[in-house]
Amino acid sequence: xxxxxxxxxxxxxxxxxxxxxxxxxxxxxxxxxxxxxxxxxxxxxxxxxxxxxxxxxxxxxxxxxxxxxxxxxxxxxxxxxxxxxxxxxxxxxxxxxxxxxxxxxxxxxxxxxxxxxxxxxxxxxxxxxxxxxxxxxxxxxxxxxxxxxxxxxxxxxxxxxxxxxxxxx
Amino acid sequence: xxxxxxxxxxxxxxxxxxxxxxxxxxxxxxxxxxxxxxxxxxxxxxxxxxxxxxxxxxxxxxxxxxxxxxxxxxxxxxxxxxxxxxxxxxxxxxxxxxxxxxxxxxxxxxxxxxxxxxxxxxxxxxxxxxxxxxxxxxxxxxxxxxxxxxxxxxxxxxxxxxxxxxxxx
DNA sequence: AGAAAATCGTTTCACTTGCAACGAATATCA
DNA sequence: TGATATTCGTTGCAAGTGAAACGATTTTCT
Numbered sequence: 105x106x107x108x109x110x111x112x113x114x115x116x117x118x119x120x121x122x123x124x125x126x127x128x129x130x131x132x133x134x135x136x137x138x139x140x141x142x143x144x145x146x147x148x149x150x151x152x153x154x155x156x157x158x159x160x161x162x163x164x165x166x167x168x169x170x171x172x173x174x175x176x177x178x179x180x181x182x183x184x185x186x187x188x189x190x191x192x193x194x195x196x197x198x199x200x201x202x203x204x205x206x207x208x209x210x211x212x213x214x215x216x217x218x219x220x221x222x223x224x225x226x227x228x229x230x231x232x233x234x235x236x237x238x239x240x241x242x243x244x245x246x247x248x249x250x251x252x253x254x255x256x257x258x259x260x261x262x263x264x265x266x267x268x269x270x271x272x273x
Numbered sequence: 274x275x276x277x278x279x280x281x282x283x284x285x286x287x288x289x290x291x292x293x294x295x296x297x298x299x300x301x302x303x304x305x306x307x308x309x310x311x312x313x314x315x316x317x318x319x320x321x322x323x324x325x326x327x328x329x330x331x332x333x334x335x336x337x338x339x340x341x342x343x344x345x346x347x348x349x350x351x352x353x354x355x356x357x358x359x360x361x362x363x364x365x366x367x368x369x370x371x372x373x374x375x376x377x378x379x380x381x382x383x384x385x386x387x388x389x390x391x392x393x394x395x396x397x398x399x400x401x402x403x404x405x406x407x408x409x410x411x412x413x414x415x416x417x418x419x420x421x422x423x424x425x426x427x428x429x430x431x432x433x434x435x436x437x438x439x440x441x442x
Numbered sequence: 443a444g445a446a447a448a449t450c451g452t453t454t455c456a457c458t459t460g461c462a463a464c465g466a467a468t469a470t471c472a
Numbered sequence: 473t474g475a476t477a478t479t480c481g482t483t484g485c486a487a488g489t490g491a492a493a494c495g496a497t498t499t500t501c502t
Contacts, residue, residue, distance in 0.1 A: 110384045112319050112336065113427075116391050117296045122337045123410055124293035126417050126424045127286045133422060142488085150281050160451055167281065168291045170490060175452060197450040197497045215279045222285050228416045233409065240398070240406050241292055247397045248295050253302060255295045258282075311458085329481055339460060344482060366467045366480040 127225070134217045139210055140184075144169050144177040146214070149203075152187060153211045157200040159192070168258045186210055296394070303386045308379055309353075313338050313346040315383070318372075321356060322380045326369040328361070337427045355379055 112118050128143065135141040141149065147167050152158060163174045178201060181187045186207035192198035203211065226234055248254060281287050297312065304310040310318065316336050321327060329347060333340045347370060350356045355376035361367035372380065395403055417423060 110319055110322070110388070112316060115387070116394060117293075117300045118316070118337075119410060120289070120293040121297050122427070123413060124286075124289040125337065126414070126426065128290050129424050130417060130420060130422060131286045144488090147281060147287070150279055153279070161449085168287075168294065171451075172453080172490075173488090176488090179452090195450085195498070199451070218284070219279070224420060225285060225413060225416050228412050229409070236405055237409050240402065240409070241288060243397050244292055244394060245295070247394050248299060251299060251393065253299060255298050257295065258291070313458095330479085340481075341461085341483080342459070345458090348482090364468070364480085368481070 131218065131221055134221055135214050139214060141214075142177070142180075144173045145181055148174060148177040149181060149186060149207065149211060150215065150218075152201055153203055153208070157202045159198045159201065161198075163201070166258050181207070300387065300390055303390055304383050308383060310383075311346070311349075313342045314350055317343060317346040318350060318355060318376065318380060319384065319387075321370055322372055322377070326371050328367045328370065330367075332370070335427050350376070 132143055132146075135143075135146040147169060148163055151163055151167050160171065160174050160178060163169070163178075164171045167174070169177070178187065178189060178199075182189050185204060187201055187203050190200050192200050229237065245257060249257065301312055301315075304312075304315040316338060317332055320332055320336050329340065329343050332338070332343045332347075336343070338346070347356065347358060347368075351358050354373060356370055356372050359369050361369050398406065414426060418426060
């Protein structure tokens with residue numbers, strides 16, 4: 105029998121899922137307990153904070169969230185006063201989403217904690233190991249991209265500030 | 274301003290989540306489309322296949338699934354005829370779960386495909402890099418374990434066959 | 443211009459999840 | 473032994489999710 109000794113706990117997709125779930129769950133305490141944000145809301149908030157105005161579709165394209173998830177997150181964040189939503193003048197199908205002052209305030213409150221959480225996690229690694237991790241994950245994505253029924257991978261958006269993406273590491 | 278240039282797409286918890294989601298989603302086609310199993314059902318099935326009889330609690334302890342998720346997955350798998358559920362003689366609170374012949378058949382059909390999916394993913398890596406990946410993920414878990422509000426991490430169960438866990442490779 | 447197709451954001455619906463509470467069974471301990 | 477506490481598996485419920493459908497708007501093409 106060939107599959108007799110299949111061990112779930114050594115199966116890469118399962119291991120990735122467990123690690124990801126634990127990480128997300130522990131991070132969610134940062135934006136959840138203190139600010140009452142869900143994970144989609146947290147993602148939308150920090151993404152919107154990077155640009156002037158953006159539409160639901162732009163968020164959907166760059167963040168790993170389904171369109172309905174973006175729409176609902178935006179609705180909740182608007183109700184909470186963290187962002188403002190107006191219909192675009194030039195194209196009435198589009199909405200223009202931007203942070204309010206309150207949204208910026210929350211953003212500035214959460215991000216340092218999120219970064220310190222990430223720093224705590226990465227503290228176990230040397231700079232070389234962090235590069236390794238990044239590299240391995242990137243190559244994992246590349247393999248997934250080439251598989252038959254490849255799932256959508258959100259586009260990394262062009263950085264408006266900071267180092268250019270063409271710059272060597 | 275310190276958090277001006279926070280970039281979600283370079284944030285480790287987010288990156289882990291995206292990679293894990295993509296992997297799980299693509300793997301789920303293996304057990305989903307052809308066998309109609311959900312992810313919890315797939316996990317329960319392959320875990321139960323490793324031992325004689327086990328309880329819901331034992332599954333919950335070793336697999337990253339909430340107790341209700343295990344209970345529901347077991348119920349569905351039983352209804353599908355893939356496993357058998359009987360109340361324990363010695364302790365009537367417990368149930369004894371074991372694979373049926375049909376369950377073993379499905380198991381033997383799925384596992385090779387799952388393993389070949391994993392192999393396809395890992396094909397991009399050298400043996401050393403696979404060890405690196407494993408090592409980095411393990412150390413990530415260790416860090417999470419030591420953090421204040423550490424989330425539960427399922428126990429890796431003792432292997433009944435194959436190499437012992439104390440063996441240095 | 444006018445019909446048809448495409449796009450955008452929202453909503454609907456069925457399904458899944460996570461958490462707490464529950465009844466049943468056993469263990470603990472006076 | 474009898475009262476209390478604990479454990480086990482299930483269920484209820486509120487919230488979240490994904491896929492398809494929808495109305496509104498714009499684009500495309502004749």
